[in-house]
Amino acid sequence: MTGNGSPWVVVRIAGEALAEAAHWPRLLAEIAAARERGERVMVVCAPLPGLESEALLAAVVEGGHEPVLRDLPARLERLGVPLDEPPPQGTQELIGELGRLLAGANLLGEAGPRARARIGAMAGALPVPLLAAWLRKMGIDAAAVDPRELLAAVDDKDRGSGSGKHASGGWAGGDEGERAVLAADLAEQAPAGLGERLAALPAVVVTAGGAARGTGDDASPVLVEGGADRAAACLAAQLSALRYEAWGTSPGLFTADPQVVPSARLLRSLAYEEAIELFTTGTRGFHPRAVGPLRRAGIPLRFRDAAAPDAVGTEVSAQGGGATPRVKAVAFRSGVMLLSLETAGMWQRVGFLGEVFARIARHGLSVDLVSTAEANVTVSFDAAPGPVDGERLQRLAAELSELGRPRILGPCAAVTLVGRQIRSILHRLGPLLEAFEEQPVHLLTQAATDLNLTFVVDEEQAVRLVRELHELLLRRQGEDELLGPTWQELRGDARRGEAGAEPTAEPAVWWRRKREALLAMAEETAPVYAYDRESLAAAAAQLASLEVLDRVLYSVKANPHSGVLRTFHDAGLGFECVSPGEVAHLFALFPDLAPERILFTPNFAPRAEYDDAFARGVRVTLDNLWPLVRWPDTFAGRELFLRLDPGRGRGHHRHVRTAGTHSKFGIPLAELDETAAAVHAIGARVVGLHAHVGSGIVDPDAWREVAARLLQAAERFPDVEVLDLGGGLGVGELPQDPPLDLARLAAGLAEVKAAFPRYRLWLEPGRFLVARAGVLLARVTQLKGKGDSLYVGIETGMNSLIRPALYGAYHEIVNLTRLDEPPQQLADVVGPICESGDVLGAERRLPATEEGDVLLIANAGAYGRAMSSWYNLREPAAERLLE
Numbered sequence: 001m002t003g004n005g006s007p008w009v010v011v012r013i014a015g016e017a018l019a020e021a022a023h024w025p026r027l028l029a030e031i032a033a034a035r036e037r038g039e040r041v042m043v044v045c046a047p048l049p050g051l052e053s054e055a056l057l058a059a060v061v062e063g064g065h066e067p068v069l070r071d072l073p074a075r076l077e078r079l080g081v082p083l084d085e086p087p088p089q090g091t092q093e094l095i096g097e098l099g100r101l102l103a104g105a106n107l108l109g110e111a112g113p114r115a116r117a118r119i120g121a122m123a124g125a126l127p128v129p130l131l132a133a134w135l136r137k138m139g140i141d142a143a144a145v146d147p148r149e150l151l152a153a154v155d156d157k158d159r160g161s162g163s164g165k166h167a168s169g170g171w172a173g174g175d176e177g178e179r180a181v182l183a184a185d186l187a188e189q190a191p192a193g194l195g196e197r198l199a200a201l202p203a204v205v206v207t208a209g210g211a212a213r214g215t216g217d218d219a220s221p222v223l224v225e226g227g228a229d230r231a232a233a234c235l236a237a238q239l240s241a242l243r244y245e246a247w248g249t250s251p252g253l254f255t256a257d258p259q260v261v262p263s264a265r266l267l268r269s270l271a272y273e274e275a276i277e278l279f280t281t282g283t284r285g286f287h288p289r290a291v292g293p294l295r296r297a298g299i300p301l302r303f304r305d306a307a308a309p310d311a312v313g314t315e316v317s318a319q320g321g322g323a324t325p326r327v328k329a330v331a332f333r334s335g336v337m338l339l340s341l342e343t344a345g346m347w348q349r350v351g352f353l354g355e356v357f358a359r360i361a362r363h364g365l366s367v368d369l370v371s372t373a374e375a376n377v378t379v380s381f382d383a384a385p386g387p388v389d390g391e392r393l394q395r396l397a398a399e400l401s402e403l404g405r406p407r408i409l410g411p412c413a414a415v416t417l418v419g420r421q422i423r424s425i426l427h428r429l430g431p432l433l434e435a436f437e438e439q440p441v442h443l444l445t446q447a448a449t450d451l452n453l454t455f456v457v458d459e460e461q462a463v464r465l466v467r468e469l470h471e472l473l474l475r476r477q478g479e480d481e482l483l484g485p486t487w488q489e490l491r492g493d494a495r496r497g498e499a500g501a502e503p504t505a506e507p508a509v510w511w512r513r514k515r516e517a518l519l520a521m522a523e524e525t526a527p528v529y530a531y532d533r534e535s536l537a538a539a540a541a542q543l544a545s546l547e548v549l550d551r552v553l554y555s556v557k558a559n560p561h562s563g564v565l566r567t568f569h570d571a572g573l574g575f576e577c578v579s580p581g582e583v584a585h586l587f588a589l590f591p592d593l594a595p596e597r598i599l600f601t602p603n604f605a606p607r608a609e610y611d612d613a614f615a616r617g618v619r620v621t622l623d624n625l626w627p628l629v630r631w632p633d634t635f636a637g638r639e640l641f642l643r644l645d646p647g648r649g650r651g652h653h654r655h656v657r658t659a660g661t662h663s664k665f666g667i668p669l670a671e672l673d674e675t676a677a678a679v680h681a682i683g684a685r686v687v688g689l690h691a692h693v694g695s696g697i698v699d700p701d702a703w704r705e706v707a708a709r710l711l712q713a714a715e716r717f718p719d720v721e722v723l724d725l726g727g728g729l730g731v732g733e734l735p736q737d738p739p740l741d742l743a744r745l746a747a748g749l750a751e752v753k754a755a756f757p758r759y760r761l762w763l764e765p766g767r768f769l770v771a772r773a774g775v776l777l778a779r780v781t782q783l784k785g786k787g788d789s790l791y792v793g794i795e796t797g798m799n800s801l802i803r804p805a806l807y808g809a810y811h812e813i814v815n816l817t818r819l820d821e822p823p824q825q826l827a828d829v830v831g832p833i834c835e836s837g838d839v840l841g842a843e844r845r846l847p848a849t850e851e852g853d854v855l856l857i858a859n860a861g862a863y864g865r866a867m868s869s870w871y872n873l874r875e876p877a878a879e880r881l882l883e
Contacts, residue, residue, distance in 0.1 A: 008041070012209060021079050046124070046209050079131075143205055209231040226287035263842065270316050271321040322482055432469055526779050559865070577599070643692070700744040723752075792846065801860060805838065817854045821847035
C-alpha cells in the first residue's frame with residue numbers, strides 16, 4: 001500500500017537519538033533526500049529516555065515524578081521548538097494529561113494496566129508534535145498523527161508466529177488480559193481505510209511508536225510488545241515499504257558487544273534469521289519480534305547512526321550474510337536461570353517432558369534452552385517479557401519435586417556463537433574449547449536451525465569468555481564483504497566530525513592534564529611507572545567520605561611504592577598485608593605507625609610468620625583451621641580475625657576469584673562449628689570476621705551480600721566486633737565503563753549498620769585506590785607489518801605489566817607524543833619478551849606512530865610493578881611519583 005501512489009520509507013528513531021537536538025538536522029537531510037526521490041516517509045518516534053512508562057511509574061513510587069514534569073517543558077524546548085512560540089499543537093495538552101495521570105497514580109500508590117498504558121502512550125507521544133512542527137519550520141510538510149489512527153491491536157492467542165523462540169510461553173508480567181493491554185500484538189495487514197487516511201496526509205507523517213488502538217470498540221491506547229521497533233515494522237509491512245531504517249546511536253550490529261570488546265567489527269549484512277538470533281541471544285538495540293514482519297514482507301532493515309548518517313550501517317535482508325559457513329558474532333545474556341530435574345522416571349516414559357513443560361507453563365515461565373539425558377532434563381528460562389523471579393522458580397521446583405529432584409542454578413550467563421551452518425565448521429571450533437578450561441559449563445546446546453551454539457556458564461565468566469572467544473574466532477579477520485570497520489575506528493571517525501575536524505578531547509583524566517610532565521619524565525627515565533599523588537589522595541578521600549565505613553585499609557600488595565603508601569598513611573588509612581615483608585616495609589617507612597592499623601592476612605604461611613606478627617602487635621587473620629589445631633601455643637589467648645569463605649567467588653577472571661570450592665582462600669562455612677570449638681579450647685577470642693570474594697567486582701550489592709554471610713557466622717563468635725568485607729571494588733577497564741556506584745554500595749551497607757549497630761564495618765580496597773592513578777610510559781622501538789597485522793613494539797612488556805597476559809585485562813593505550821592526532825592505524829602493541837603472550841593491547845587505534853614515540857598505558861597503578869619480574873633478565877619499568 002502506498003497511499004497516494006508514492007513508495008513509503010519507514011524510519012524508526014530511537015529515544016537516545018531523538019533526545020539530541022544535533023541529530024535532527026541529519027534526519028531532516030535524509031527526509032529531504034527521500035522526498036527528492038519521490039518517496040513518502042513515515043517517522044516513528046520511540047519514547048525519550050526516562051519517559052518510558054516503567055521509568056515514570058518508578059518515579060511515582062519514589063515520589064519523584066513532579067521534578068520530571070517540572071523539567072519536561074525545558075527538556076523538550078532544548079530539542080529546538082519553543083513550546084509557546086509557535087505552540088506545537090498537542091504538546092501542552094499531552095504534558096497536562098500526563099501530569100494528571102501520574103498524580104492519580106501517586107495518590108493511589110499504584111496504577112492499573114489501563115492507566116499504565118495511557119501513561120506510556122502519552123509520554124511516548126511527547127516528541128511527535130514537536131518534531132512535526134520543526135520539520136514544517138524547516139520547509140518539510142509534515143503531520144503529527146496519533147498512532148491509534150494507524151495501528152490496532154489484535155487478539156492473538158498464539159504469540160509464536162514468526163517471532164522467534166522468545167515470542168511464546170506465559171507472560172511474567174501478569175495474566176493474558178493484562179498482557180493484551182501492556183504487551184499487545186499488532187496486525188501486519190493494513191486495516192480498512194488506512195490508504196485513504198494516508199492519502200489525505202502530507203508526504204511526511206510523524207507518529208509515536210509503542211502504542212496502538214485497543215481491540216473491539218475500545219479506543220483507549222494499549223502498549224505494543226516490542227515498542228517502537230515492532231510498531232514501525234508492522235507499519236512497514238502494511239505499507240509495503242521500500243525499506244525500514246532504524247536510527248539510533250550505533251551504525252548497527254557488531255561481532256560482539258562493543259562495550260565489552262572495543263575491537264568488535266561492524267557486520268555489513270545479515271540474513272533475517274541471523275539477526276533474530278543475535279537479538280534473542282543478547283545483542284541490544286532492536287526487538288527480535290520486529291524482524292518477523294519485515295522478513296515476511298521482504299523489506300530490508302537498515303541501521304543508521306544518527307551521529308554519523310553517512311556511515312554504512314548493517315543491512316538485514318533475505319540475501320544478507322553471505323552463504324559461507326562461518327561464525328559471525330559472539331553474544332551473551334546475563335541473568336539466565338536454570339532448572340535441572342534429575343529422575344530415573346523419565347527414561348522411555350511417554351509424555352514425561354510434556355508433563356514437565358505443562359507445569360512450567362502453568363507457572364507463567366517460557367522455556368528457552370533445553371538439554372536432556374536418560375535421567376535428567378535441564379532447561380533455561382526466557383527473561384522476556386518479564387523477569388524470572390526466585391519465588392516463582394521455588395514454587396515450580398516444589399511442584400516438580402513430585403517428578404524428581406529439582407535444582408535451581410543461577411544467575412548464569414548464556415554465551416552464544418551466532419553464524420550460519422555452524423555444524424559444518426565444528427572441526428574448526430575445537431581450539432576455542434580451551435577457553436572453558438576449569439570452567440563449569442552448566443548447559444550446552446546447538447540450535448536446530450544451525451544458527452547458534454550456546455554455552456551456559458557462571459555469570460561472572462561471561463565477559464572474559466566473550467573476549468577470549470572473539471579473540472580466537474574473529475579478531476584476526478580483516479575487513480571483507482561481511483566484516484566492516486571496528487567499533488574503535490567508527491567512534492574515532494565520529495569524533496572527528498563530518499568536516500574532518502580534530503577529534504574531541506576525552507574527559508580530562510589526570511594524565512591528559514599532566515602530559516608535558518609525563519613526556520619529560522619519559523625522556524629522562526623510560527620505561528617508567530608514573531603515579532599521580534593528587535589522584536591517589538582523591539581516591540582515598542572518596543572512600544573516606546563513606547560514613548558507613550569505620551575503617552578503610554589499603555591492600556599493600558596492589559602497589560607498595562613508598563610514595564603511594566605515604567599518601568595513604570597521611571590520609572589516615574589502615575593497611576592490609578599478606579606477608580612479613582609488607583609489614584616490615586610499613587614499619588620501616590612509618591616507625592611510629594600504630595600496630596592496630598595493620599591487618600596481617602597470610603595464606604598457607606609458616607608458623608614463624610604468625611609469631612612475628614604477634615610480636616609486632618599487629619592484628620592477625622587466620623584463613624584455615626590447621627594452625628589452630630596444630631599450633632595452639634601460637635594462638636592461645638590471642639585476639640584473632642577469621643577469614644571465611646562465603647561459598648561464592650566474584651571477579652573478572654578465575655585467577656582473581658578468592659572464594660568458592662575452587663579457591664584456596666578462607667575457612668569453609670561448614671567448618672565453623674569446629675573452628676569455634678578450637679578457638680574456645682585454646683582460650684582465644686575472635687574479634688573480627690573477614691571475607692574477600694574477588695577483584696574487579698562491579699555489583700555494588702556484593703558487599704552487602706558478604707556482610708549477610710558474616711552476620712550469620714558471627715552468631716557462633718560472641719566477641720566479634722568487626723566485619724571486614726574485603727575489597728575488590730571494580731575499576732572500569734574501558735574508557736566508557738561506568739564507575740562503581742559507591743552511593744548504592746554505601747546505602748546497602750547502611751542497611752546492615754542500622755540493623756546491627758554493634759558491628760564496625762571495614763573495607764580493604766587495593767586496585768580501586770591506585771589503578772587509575774598510575775600509568776606505564778614506554779617508547780616505541782620498532783614497527784612490523786605481517787600480512788594484515790601491524791605490530792608496534794615498545795621497550796618493555798609482560799615483565800613490567802603481566803595483567804593482559806595473565807588475566808586478559810584491557811588497558812587503554814594512547815600515543816602520548818601524538819595525543820590529539822587522529823587515529824590512522826590498527827595495531828597490536830607488543831613488548832620485547834620472548835613469549836607469544838607478550839601483547840599489551842590487541843588491535844588498538846593509534847595515530848601514525850614512529851620510533852621514539854611515547855606510548856601511555858592507562859589504569860596501570862595496581863598490580864603492575866608489584867607483579868613485575870626480571871624474566872629474560874630484562875629490568876622492569878622504574879617508578880616515579882608525580883607530586
